[in-house]
Amino acid sequence: MKRVIPAAALLAAALSVPAWAQNAQPIRIGLIFPLTGGSADMGNSARIGAEVAVNEINQVGGYLGRQLQLVVRDDKADNDTGLKHAQELVQKEKVTATVGFCNTGVAMKALDVFQANKSVLMVTCATGTAITAKYPAADSYIFRTSARDQLQTQFLVDEIVKRGLNKVALLVDTTGYGDAGLKDLEAALGRANLKPHAVARFKVGVKSLDEEMRQLKASGADALIGWTVGPEEGVISASRVNAGWKVPQFGPWGLSHASAFSTSGGKVDGAAMVQTVLPNPFMERNSSFLRGYAKISKEAPIGSMMSAAQTYDAVHLLLRAMFDSKGDLSGPALKKALENPSGIYRGVVSVYERAFSPADHDAISGNMLWLGTWRNNERGYYYKDDERKASIIRRKEQPAATAAAAAAAK
Known part of the structure; x- marks a missing residue:
């Protein structure tokens, strides 16, 4: 012992x-x-x-x-x-x-x-x-x-499937991080017998993704995963709001960075993101x-x-x-x-x-991950039930x- x-x-x-x-x-x-x-x-x-x-x-x-x-x-x-x-x-x-x-x-x-x-x-x-x-x-x-991203992508896809959504749009940057993330996302969707409903790529440093967001909205997708780093996660959130697209937005841990919040002008509010830890x-x-x-x-x-x-x-x-x-x-x-x-x-x-x-x-x-969100200018648990259960420590599952x-x- x-x-x-x-x-x-x-x-x-x-x-x-x-x-x-x-x-x-x-x-x-x-x-x-x-x-x-x-x-x-x-x-x-x-x-x-x-x-x-x-x-x-x-x-x-x-x-x-x-x-x-x-x-x-x-x-x-x-x-x-x-x-x-x-x-x-x-x-x-x-x-x-x-x-x-x-x-x-x-x-x-x-x-x-x-x-x-x-x-x-x-x-x-x-x-x-x-x-x-x-x-x-x-x-x-x-x-x-x-x-690792393999865990994060599977966590997000599991959440999407749990909600009964099946037309997932992917908005992914063109960096090596984006390339690898897209591969992991496609694999996770495949394990759920799904394929990306629509995919758009963009370069890091963009200030607007309004056009890409209009195209994804027009595709009829019922969920959006943005895969990029903090500032560009903020751009995604702002463009989704600008497009009046009310589907749920998901993202990796980069969506929880303060740069995502500031770049979006607070429009990340309500978006769902992967977290290993939240303020408690x-x-x-x-x-x-x-x-x-x-x-x-x-x-x-x-x-x-x-x-x-x-x-x-x-x-x-x-x-x-x-x-x-x-x-x-x-x-x-x-x-x-x-x-x-x-x-x-x-x-x-x-x-x-x-x-x-x-x-x-x-x-x-994978069992150690939480679904987080932005609420009242701070990170928090997406589900209130998770917040109540957070004192029960999630320990690593051993291979x-x-x-x-x-x-x-x-």
Whole structure:
């Protein structure tokens, strides 16, 4: 049976500083996010989430007396810039591990750097299905705490089918993220014996999609899925309202970004989006995290709560791996420790009994997702019944092979 490592135990371990560690160098954690540009709401929220975690850890002594230090880089949502920073952090700065990436294309361009150097990467925002599929988990140094698109698309299609809708229009950007998302959407629809009723594509950076929206409306579709990043999700919402099209609008987690709200002028209100976590003052870990966030940033609404919370949890999962590796902070040792945790971590997104395993490097499973919406200028649960049930933690469903191995080990 997995044992829970109480916060007090971690505190005691952190404060039991051996003499050799009292003047030790800090443990440097790389951080690569888009801090400027169209994806900055994700990136800056993720950065703050990491800072909240590091501040908490350092206040109780860090890791055996060694402070954690973030080495921050701005990838500007640019593939080549992200690759450059990955090479710099891993090969020159020699960081212990890296947390990062909000854009799938940027992450994919940089993955080989981490894999070739056996350096752990925790992807906390980017959701492209291919990120954790590029290398077999048993060999991979790539881990993720965000919900991959394969899960998000299936979640949305299941919701649409549950409502009795079957003429789904897709409005998808032309980036690599959009291409991969369209493939996942078509596969999810196919599993429901459906095909896209109409499909329109557009380039990121558009200020209006009024014409595309009129065409989709004329097709007779009874539901709309917009697949893109935050600002363009806002453009979709505004154009749908401008067209007077009252079908339900669905979207991935990007629809929950503050940039979607601001770009639409609040017209995202009522749209449905995939979420791993939502603001909930009745859950202690959730509310304490939001208080820590507010000490660093007063933004309202938060640029991306999911980015922040998933990054916060990732830093704490890394800390626990450091303790489990018993002083060996090499990439292979941390990989093994992440895959074989000795205890439970009670995070903001979930309670992780086994976030990762040698066969699975995704911390989120489909049962952990919520349907969110914008209501009164803030994110909330789409269904009030979900809000009432949110205190019942949704824990990761383990793949059959992993579950069997875990049971045998007990």
